[in-house]
Amino acid sequence: MSNKTELSVSAIKEGTVIDHIPANCLFKVISILGLDNCDNLITFGTNLGSNRYGKKAIIKVADKSFEKEDLNRIALVAPDARLNIIRDYEVVEKKFVTVPQEIIGIAKCFNPKCITNNETIITKFTLVNSxxxxxKCHYCEKVTTEEHLKIL
Structure with missing residues (x-):
């Protein structure tokens, strides 16, 4: 009998693994990355054991890489996530998401009277507390918190 543990989610040959997602944020991450409308092979697992969270989720996307803007989107809902870039079944690069100090065009202001919700203006926020x-909205100066955060 082998003393190696089995993978809970099968390996991919090429692509990206998004790991250390809080279990309750799995479907948010799938949605904000548009993976619910993606034709690539996608495997995910949730409620997997994690020393950090107790339970975590993982997403494996075959033949896909993610841009910096995608990493910023992930950071807004799963700030401790990390991406493993896979080539020929091996991790060739690890990327850690970080919440940027300035968030442009990827989040919606919760204030219905904000100009960004009434005219065609790109949203712009400053990180107040990660x-x-x-x-904090650049235009109306209202603070949008996690409970009201909507990702564009």
Whole structure:
């Protein structure tokens, strides 16, 4: 009998693995990356054991890489996530997501009277607090918190 543990989610030959997603954020990450409308092979697991979270989720996307803007989107809902770039079944690069100090065009202001919700203007926020994901709107100066955060 082997002393290696089995993978809970099968390996991919080429692509990206998004790991260390809080289990309750799995479907948010799938949605904000548009993976629910993607033709690539996608495997995910949730409620997997994690020393950090107790339970975590993981997403494996075959033959796909993600841009910096995608990493910023992930950071807004899963700030401790990391991406493993896979080539020929091996991890060739690890990327850690970080919440940027300035968030442009990827989040919606929760204030219905904000100009960004009434005219065609790209949203712009400054990070106030990454622990509770508080973003201050550049235009109306209202603070959008995690509970009201909508990713574009």
């Amino acid at each position: 622990n509770v994901m508080a973003l």
